[in-house]
Amino acid sequence: xxxxxxxxxxxxxxxxxxxxxxxxxxxxxxxxxxxxxxxxxxxxxxxxxxxxxxxxxxxxxxxxxxxxxxxxxxxxxxxxxxxxxxxxxxxxxxxxxxxxxxxxxxxxxxxxxxxxxxxxxxxxxxxxxxxxxxxxxxxxxxxxxxxxxxxxxxxxxxxxxxxxxxxxxxxxxxxxxxxxxxxxxxxxxxxxxxxxxxxxxxxxxxxxxxxxxxxxxxxxxxxxxxxxxxxxxxxxxxxxxxxxxxxxxxxxxxxxxxxxxxxxxxxxxxxxxxxxxxxxxxxxxxxxxxxxxxxxxxxxxxxxxxxxxxxxxxxxxxxxxxxxxxxxxxxxxxxxxxxxxxxxxxxxxxxxxxxxxxxxxxxxxxxxxxxxxxxxxxxxxxxxxxxxxxxxxxxx
Amino acid sequence: xxxxxxxxxxxxxxxxxxxxxxxxxxxxxxxxxxxxxxxxxxxxxxxxxxxxxxxxxxxxxxxxxxxxxxxxxxxxxxxxxxxxxxxxxxxxxxxxxxxxxxxxxxxxxxxxxxxxxxxxxxxxxxxxxxxxxxxxxxxxxxxxxxxxxxxxxxxxxxxxxxxxxxxxxxxxxxxx
Numbered sequence: 031x032x033x034x035x036x037x038x039x040x041x042x043x044x045x046x047x048x049x050x051x052x053x054x055x056x057x058x059x060x061x062x063x064x065x066x067x068x069x070x071x072x073x074x075x076x077x078x079x080x081x082x083x084x085x086x087x088x089x090x091x092x093x094x095x096x097x098x099x100x101x102x103x104x105x106x107x108x109x110x111x112x113x114x115x116x117x118x119x120x121x122x123x124x125x126x127x128x129x130x131x132x133x134x135x136x137x138x139x140x141x142x143x144x145x146x147x148x149x150x151x152x153x154x155x156x157x158x159x160x161x162x163x164x165x166x167x168x169x170x171x172x173x174x175x176x177x178x179x180x181x182x183x184x185x186x187x188x189x190x191x192x193x194x195x196x197x198x199x200x201x202x203x204x205x206x207x208x209x210x211x212x213x214x215x216x217x218x219x220x221x222x223x224x225x226x227x228x229x230x231x232x233x234x235x236x237x238x239x240x241x242x243x244x245x246x247x248x249x250x251x252x253x254x255x256x257x258x259x260x261x262x263x264x265x266x267x268x269x270x271x272x273x274x275x276x277x278x279x280x281x282x283x284x285x286x287x288x289x290x291x292x293x294x295x296x297x298x299x300x301x302x303x304x305x306x307x308x309x310x311x312x313x314x315x316x317x318x319x320x321x322x323x324x325x326x327x328x329x330x331x332x333x334x335x336x337x338x339x340x341x342x343x344x345x346x347x348x349x350x351x352x353x354x355x356x357x358x359x360x361x362x363x364x365x366x367x368x369x370x371x372x373x374x375x376x377x378x379x380x381x382x383x384x385x386x387x388x389x390x391x392x393x394x395x396x397x398x399x400x401x402x403x404x405x406x407x408x409x410x411x412x413x414x415x416x417x418x419x420x421x422x423x424x425x426x
Numbered sequence: 427x428x429x430x431x432x433x434x435x436x437x438x439x440x441x442x443x444x445x446x447x448x449x450x451x452x453x454x455x456x457x458x459x460x461x462x463x464x465x466x467x468x469x470x471x472x473x474x475x476x477x478x479x480x481x482x483x484x485x486x487x488x489x490x491x492x493x494x495x496x497x498x499x500x501x502x503x504x505x506x507x508x509x510x511x512x513x514x515x516x517x518x519x520x521x522x523x524x525x526x527x528x529x530x531x532x533x534x535x536x537x538x539x540x541x542x543x544x545x546x547x548x549x550x551x552x553x554x555x556x557x558x559x560x561x562x563x564x565x566x567x568x569x570x571x572x573x574x575x576x577x578x579x580x581x582x583x584x585x586x587x588x589x590x591x592x593x594x595x596x597x598x599x600x601x602x
Contacts, residue, residue: 098554106564110571115589141447268474271527290449290502349590358446359477359495359504372495374482385480395530425554 054092056084063091068410070099079394079421085407093402095395101425108384113139113213114348116381121207123386123422127166129158130364132211134371137360139213142375143353145343151215153335156293158210160324160331161198164235165191166365167321170418174314175246177411178255183246190238193231200224215342225332232325239321247315256310260401260413264308271392274367276417279316280308286363298330310416352379366390366418388423395424427451427503430471438463452506460509464494464524472498473505479531481539485566488513490541520546538564
């Protein structure tokens with residue numbers, strides 16, 4: 031493995047040596063170093079996490095991620111709840127893109143209980159997931175621009191995201207937490223005239239993206255501060271568990287939708303978006319192009335999906351629903367990478383263990399801590415946002 | 427998946443294969459062989475991606491189950507490697523040098539389940555909990571309800587329904 035590629039290994043020559051236990055020998059009292067807390071109150075648009083920085087001048091010597099500000103113990107809560115009571119909890123694990131929790135949980139329960147969701151429900155699930163992906167990316171683009179002082183981009187993308195929230199509202203009745211993908215299927219079909227309004231929304235999003243491209247991606251400040259900054263060595267992709275756009279921007283075609291197609295993705299026609307420079311700019315660009323892919327996928331889904339047929343499979347009485355002993359893992363490709371649910375059942379009416387695998391777990395902890403060394407303080411926020419992390423999925 | 431299992435079986439004393447799906451299997455491995463199995467899977471069989479590492483508490487059996495879920499992207503296959511540990515004084519060797527990300531998982535497992543991973547970096551730093559002095563909270567014998575009642579006060583005016591009785595009453599009042 032070329033894990034220690036020469037230009038990624040931090041140059042520590044001007045910094046204190048490591049102690050025998052591997053930690054840095056930093057004497058704050060010397061006045062040469064300073065502790066600086068980035069966060070926990072929304073450092074960028076990442077949510078409530080914080081990075082404890084040790085800086086020398088304006089250069090970061092060490093960074094430690096601290097999480098726990100949003101810990102509600104979801105996994106433990108679920109062990110004391112029936113399978114259907116877990117369903118309204120799971121979406122709370124990720125605010126901007128909650129649908130993957132619903133899908134992964136529902137699919138895991140269905141698999142262990144031996145239930146097959148109807149085909150029409152699978153199409154609607156994929157539609158919801160792609161709509162959520164567009165929303166999550168729109169939020170990211172605003173955050174990435176905002177971290178570098180381009181505040182107006184966030185206003186535009188929030189507007190476009192809001193239009194998509196309107197579509198969510200008419201489809202599911204809710205804007206943020208949809209609670210729509212139930213174990214067994216989905217709650218409802220598409221409302222009348224949904225396709226037409228969705229097409230209008232998609233056009234608006236495409237037009238917003240054109241503006242975003244002109245004002246953000248062609249902006250000299252944005253380019254100067256992102257090109258070549260925050261490089262992820264492709265060799266780190268496997269050892270650090272990097273997935274999603276962070277891996278794709280490094281030229282590694284990791285996309286669960288293609289690698290292990292779930293729902294109806296094998297029937298859709300799309301290309302995995304790849305970059306090769308693996309810096310902040312490329313990651314932003316991969317995500318921008320990924321929105322266009324999702325826009326196209328939503329169109330394809332609406333054109334191809336069956337309009338009649340059942341939406342829910344027959345599910346046992348949910349008050350007495352027991353699932354035989356077993357374990358499974360269900361994954362999906364969310365906007366940040368591989369999202370997965372590991373569900374263990376023991377034959378009772380409650381899950382024995384639910385473990386949520388959020389992509390931020392690896393991106394915001396071990397990867398960020400490694401990448402942040404030798405970075406200028408002013409680039410820290412931009413780097414954090416470029417990894418697209420959502421802390422609730424770290425602490426669950 | 428079966429082929430891989432046969433191959434593994436000829437090299438290590440692994441248990442039976444549980445084939446959950448055609449692309450997902452689980453095997454149990456003795457504690458002392460785990461590292462060799464993981465390194466073999468990573469270097470020889472293409473399982474280069476550590477998807478997750480977590481624990482399941484089988485309180486009744488007095489055991490922890492550690493699950494190392496590995497993924498082989500080019501073959502589109504996942505393998506969960508299980509290790510059963512005695513619950514009392516649970517200790518497991520660290521694999522942070524095989525996958526650097528494992529250090530985070532191990533830190534969380536020590537805090538949430540009380541499983542020790544000697545040698546794992548920053549193992550004793552607080553991960554999520556701050557100033558926690560109760561038993562590790564994700565263990566099955568940690569009673570969340572009792573903890574909440576002891577540490578938090580009830581919000582006045584809040585009504586709690588028994589789900590079964592509530593649903594029964596709701597359904598019956600609908601004219602059934």
